[in-house]
Amino acid sequence: MLAIFFKRILLAIPVLFAVATITFFLIKIAPGGPFDADRAVSPQVLKNLNEAYNLNASNWQQYVDYMSGLLRGDLGPSFRFPGRSVSEMIATGLPVTFELAFYAILIALVMGVFSGVLAALKRNTFLDFIPMSIAMIGICVPTFLMGPLLVLIFGINLEVLPVSGWGQLPGDKILPSLTLGFAYAAYIARLSRGGMLEVLNQDFIRTARAKGLTERMVVVKHAMQGGLIPVVSFLGPAIAGLLAGSFVVETIFQIPGLGRFYVEAAFNRDYTMILGTTIFFSAMIVFFNLMSDLASLWLNPRSRDAS
Amino acid sequence: MLKKLSITLIFFILIAGCSGSDNSPVDSGLEKGIFHFGNGSEPQGIDPHVVTGVPEHHILISLCEGLTIANPDGGPNLPGVAESWTISNDGKEYIFYLNKNAKWSNGEVMTADDFVWSWMRILTASLGSQYPDMLYYLEGAEEYHTGKITDFNEVGIKAIDDHTLKVNLKSPTPFFLGLLSHYSTWPVHKETVLKHGSIDDRTGEWTRPGNFVCNGPFQLKTWELNNKIVVEKNPHYWDAETVKLNEMHFYPVSNVMTEDRMFRAGQLHLTSTLPSQKCPIYIEENNPDLRIDPYMGQYFYRLNINNPYLKDVKVRKALAYSINRKLLVERVTRCGQIPAYSFTPPGSNGYYPDTELPFNPELAKQLMAEAGYSESNPFPKLEILFNTNEDHRKIALAIQQMWQENLGIQVELVNQDWKVYLSREMVGDFQVSRAGWIGDYEDPNTFLDLMRPNRGNNKTGWEDLEYDFVMQKANSTNNQEERYELLMEAERILIKNMPIIPLYTYVRAYQLSPDVKGYKPHILDHHHPKFIYLERD
Numbered sequence: 001m002l003a004i005f006f007k008r009i010l011l012a013i014p015v016l017f018a019v020a021t022i023t024f025f026l027i028k029i030a031p032g033g034p035f036d037a038d039r040a041v042s043p044q045v046l047k048n049l050n051e052a053y054n055l056n057a058s059n060w061q062q063y064v065d066y067m068s069g070l071l072r073g074d075l076g077p078s079f080r081f082p083g084r085s086v087s088e089m090i091a092t093g094l095p096v097t098f099e100l101a102f103y104a105i106l107i108a109l110v111m112g113v114f115s116g117v118l119a120a121l122k123r124n125t126f127l128d129f130i131p132m133s134i135a136m137i138g139i140c141v142p143t144f145l146m147g148p149l150l151v152l153i154f155g156i157n158l159e160v161l162p163v164s165g166w167g168q169l170p171g172d173k174i175l176p177s178l179t180l181g182f183a184y185a186a187y188i189a190r191l192s193r194g195g196m197l198e199v200l201n202q203d204f205i206r207t208a209r210a211k212g213l214t215e216r217m218v219v220v221k222h223a224m225q226g227g228l229i230p231v232v233s234f235l236g237p238a239i240a241g242l243l244a245g246s247f248v249v250e251t252i253f254q255i256p257g258l259g260r261f262y263v264e265a266a267f268n269r270d271y272t273m274i275l276g277t278t279i280f281f282s283a284m285i286v287f288f289n290l291m292s293d294l295a296s297l298w299l300n301p302r303s304r305d306a307s
Numbered sequence: 308m309l310k311k312l313s314i315t316l317i318f319f320i321l322i323a324g325c326s327g328s329d330n331s332p333v334d335s336g337l338e339k340g341i342f343h344f345g346n347g348s349e350p351q352g353i354d355p356h357v358v359t360g361v362p363e364h365h366i367l368i369s370l371c372e373g374l375t376i377a378n379p380d381g382g383p384n385l386p387g388v389a390e391s392w393t394i395s396n397d398g399k400e401y402i403f404y405l406n407k408n409a410k411w412s413n414g415e416v417m418t419a420d421d422f423v424w425s426w427m428r429i430l431t432a433s434l435g436s437q438y439p440d441m442l443y444y445l446e447g448a449e450e451y452h453t454g455k456i457t458d459f460n461e462v463g464i465k466a467i468d469d470h471t472l473k474v475n476l477k478s479p480t481p482f483f484l485g486l487l488s489h490y491s492t493w494p495v496h497k498e499t500v501l502k503h504g505s506i507d508d509r510t511g512e513w514t515r516p517g518n519f520v521c522n523g524p525f526q527l528k529t530w531e532l533n534n535k536i537v538v539e540k541n542p543h544y545w546d547a548e549t550v551k552l553n554e555m556h557f558y559p560v561s562n563v564m565t566e567d568r569m570f571r572a573g574q575l576h577l578t579s580t581l582p583s584q585k586c587p588i589y590i591e592e593n594n595p596d597l598r599i600d601p602y603m604g605q606y607f608y609r610l611n612i613n614n615p616y617l618k619d620v621k622v623r624k625a626l627a628y629s630i631n632r633k634l635l636v637e638r639v640t641r642c643g644q645i646p647a648y649s650f651t652p653p654g655s656n657g658y659y660p661d662t663e664l665p666f667n668p669e670l671a672k673q674l675m676a677e678a679g680y681s682e683s684n685p686f687p688k689l690e691i692l693f694n695t696n697e698d699h700r701k702i703a704l705a706i707q708q709m710w711q712e713n714l715g716i717q718v719e720l721v722n723q724d725w726k727v728y729l730s731r732e733m734v735g736d737f738q739v740s741r742a743g744w745i746g747d748y749e750d751p752n753t754f755l756d757l758m759r760p761n762r763g764n765n766k767t768g769w770e771d772l773e774y775d776f777v778m779q780k781a782n783s784t785n786n787q788e789e790r791y792e793l794l795m796e797a798e799r800i801l802i803k804n805m806p807i808i809p810l811y812t813y814v815r816a817y818q819l820s821p822d823v824k825g826y827k828p829h830i831l832d833h834h835h836p837k838f839i840y841l842e843r844d
Contacts, residue, residue: 032726038743039359040733040763041437044453048435052509082352082509084532092532148564155572163572164565166534169332251562254569256533264349264561269726 001294008293012286019282020275024066027271028059034079034269053079066275075279076272080265086276093258096166100176100249100257101242105235107181112188113231119189120196120227121219131189138186147179147252164254176253180246184238188231196227229299236292240285331573337822337841340553345566347579349533349559353514355490356429356436361745361832362579364490366557369538369836371521373493374403374422374472375484377833379825384484388417388494388522388545389472398479398785403472408545411496412519412526419466425494427459433507438491441747444480479785482656482750488833489747496520524550524837533559544837551840567818570596576820576841583698586642586816596818599643600828603652603746604813605754606644608691608706612768612806614738616687623805625674626739629713630706631666632810639705640698642816647809649798650758651751655830658751660795662802664809668713675714688717693741694728702810703741732766740766743813749831751794752782758801769806 035041035049050056054065069076075086115131122128141149154175155163162172199205200223208218247259258277265273332343350363355371374392375384389403409417426445429436430452443449446463450456463475476483486492496513499520504511512518519527524546525538536557540550558575560566563582569575581589581597589597610617610626617623632646645652649660680686691706693699700722707718723731732740744764746753756762759778760770774797781793801807815832821844826834 030726032724032730036726036729036733037359037437038729039437040766042440042763044432045435045437045439048432052433052435077510080351081349082354082357083512083514084352089532148568151568156568159572162574163568164560164574168535169574252565254558254560254562254565256531260533260561267725 001297004297005290005294008286008290012283012290015286016279016282020067020070020279021063023275023278024063025059027269027274030269032269034271036269053077066272070279075276078270078273080268080270080273086272089261089273090258090276090280093256093261096255097243097246097250097257097259100166100173100180100246100255101239103173103177104180104184104242104246105239107177108184108188108238109231111181111185113192113228115185116189116192116231117196117219117224117227119193120200123197128193132193135186135189138182139190141183143179143183143248144252146182147176147249150175150179151252164252166253166255166257172253176249176255179252180242180249184242187234187238191230191234192228195230196223199223199227202226225299229296232295232299233292235295236288236290237285239292240281240288243284244281333573333576333820333822336576337843340551340841342552342555342823342836342839342841343574343576344555344557345560345569345575345578346536346557347559348561350536350557353519353527354495354509354511355493356425356434356438356495357509358490359437362557362559364833366536366538367490367493368523368833369525369555370519370523370527371490371493371495372523373487373489374405375487376835377488377829377831379827379829379835379838381830384488387487388422392484396785398481399476401474401476401483402467403474405470405472406545407470409522410543410545411522412541412543413496414543415496416469417494417522418469419472420469421494421497422472423459423464423466424497426464426492427462428495428500428506429491430459430462431507435507435509436491438489441486441489441491444476444478444483444486446475446477478783480782481785481787481790482748482752485656485748485750494522496522524835525552525555528554535559546837550837552836555836570818570820575818576823577826578818581642581816581818583640583642589818590642594818595821598815598817598819598828600815600817600832601652601654601830602813602815602832603655603749603753603830604743605647605650605652606702606741606743606810606813607647607650608808608810609732609737609740609742609767610806610808611735611737611739613735616689617738619678620804621674621678622680622686623808625671625678625714626710627805627808628665628667628674629671630709630808630810632664633666635702635705636811639701640811643814645812645814647812650801650807650809651754651794651798652746652812655746655751655754656749658791658794660751660798662795662798664802671713682715686714686716688719690719690721690738691741692721692723692728692731692737692739694725695722699741735766735768742766742807745813746831751791751798755794755797755801758806765806767806769804771800771804774800774804 035046054062078084078086078089119128119131151163154161161175162169165172205218205223208222246257247263250257250259261273262277265277336343346365347362350366351358353366353370355367372387374387374389376387378385388405388409390406392401392403394401405417405419411417426442428434430439430442430448432452432454439452447456447461451459451462465473467473499513499518500511503513503518516527516530524541524544526541528537528539530536537554539554544550560569563580566578567582567585570578610623612618636644636646648664649662651658651660653659691703693703703720707720710716710718731737744754755778757764759775777793777797781790784790819826822841824840824842825838
């Protein structure tokens, strides 16, 4: 398993290098520049601004300068926010995005696994249909609808929770975490149901039951370990997706996370910020995919023994 | 079963427990003197010489102050750091007498030299300020900024003594005092700026909490990126007695729907704007929190004069005359906007242009015929360029319909991402392009100057020497009546040539808690926070 880990880490380096290179030249192709504004600046001012941010150099020179900075861990200054470095902005937004993703994945796991396992055990009863119908709704309703709906109910009509913010007012983390968690809970519920159904029909479960184990022991100790492998495989991309895709929830709930910086950077042509966040998110995706692959390997007794 | 029930119970207790007290931020703000301010988007920064934009202005007006401040009741500016001033008979020399109690937020006394250094900073080319032209009215300022002269002593600003400042202008500029309430002319604290960088350092950390020193009614307390900026009352402010608020909290809420919900849930006293679809509903409901104030901004279409089909003034006039502006504001924008028949919004500092822009489809058709277009020789397909936005689309759809119906022209709508739209406008890659302009100061010059030749924001390719001559003449006279007459003349030339099609005058629509007092309508949206206070309605 350790060998797999190091091999994958080594493979990640060229992946990230390619991501950085492609992104660098893609944003150069995109029309419009960081200093284009409604109130056009004079050519003299534009020249000074370009000079201040090394944009007067050739694209290759800029690329070499950027990559050498990157190797030193310097992601450069933000073009949109004078006086702020990209690393500083990532460091500001990241803990918030991580915290939001953590609560969301926790909610998704608890709700998803519970209802998925229950549905599998009570197959073709209303305890199967109801949670699975809800899960289907969860998959179909996008977060940009779910968020405002929850806000309308709990924030504006019932007045029990704040409608926005993060760590400012008591309880303001509940609605965004639920909104983001719901969508993933639905996927996890369906995956756990499918996985559990497959495992529950297998011989070793029958053996466990024949040995006289209680149903709880059969489910928790034997069935779930194998039945939840699809969920674990899903978790890696899901966490990466949560981190990179929390933009909508961050915007709806006014959360100062990284997702907003990421998307707004693209609109603002904040070149260094686009590059910095893209490279960072790519690294996160690579890392969490690797983690989930390793966890799946470990959970599967056959591959665990083999390694 | 019992277990399940208890889990459900715990969940609801958790929710109920988290709901906090009945006191919303707006209510507790009233007790503590904290103004919760919806501020649109995250400010680029708070260096008044580097940043541009409305959210930046809202924060800066609480942190720094210029020689004069905007009058909350409209009319001439009020004393700021300058307690009084004299203007020479020819209108070219201003002597400002600074308030001896004016201090920086660190307690240091402000001097005339602070202004000299600050204005030198914004005119330093390598700083890359986007507003140096605000000071181009000073003798030698443009020359210094463009490198034609290198000695700042040749620029028309001198400190006569610690508290007296002399400013010499190239020509009488009646709106000069008004310009001084624009943040680009405000002072910065020399020692603080230099402690964290050089005079032309855009990225210095002097604007961070703990470092920032300025001279406004508030001082910077905390700044959480994309979350909140908190400013607190500055005890060293020369007019601290008038300041009633203890703190202002600025929230960068870029999503208008979120901002609306925050206001409804009592998390904001003031919103930066309104979701456009909600405005007509709130008007119908007589929402007591809705405010629709006059705003010095114009929504218009630019026509590319270099396009072979739009070169003909008859075509441009036909396009303008076939638009029903009244219908546009009553049926499409529906938020109190005013149909525009001139480029400058009427009423800007007593200026009422007399141009006419009739809705006359018959005349429009006739003009098209005169331009050589008929059923057998139809006008080619026209393209309206706009930045991706639902409101711009609705307006473009209405115009498309009007041009199709009244002139039989096929119109294609092209929406582009903001930066693509800007770059296409800049290089003249458009036929008709939507545009908006907000006045920087309360004078028609802030609009009419835009259309002079060689102005970067003209963007239409229209260059008219007569227009330029009249504008030049208007800005060299010291007689306001004569000046306005000349500006109206320029306005007539502009509307006669129609490089732009004015559509409507903006309004500023927003929501304001009834507990907020002293927040009066202002045509430039300048609200000096020292006049704002909170009191239970």
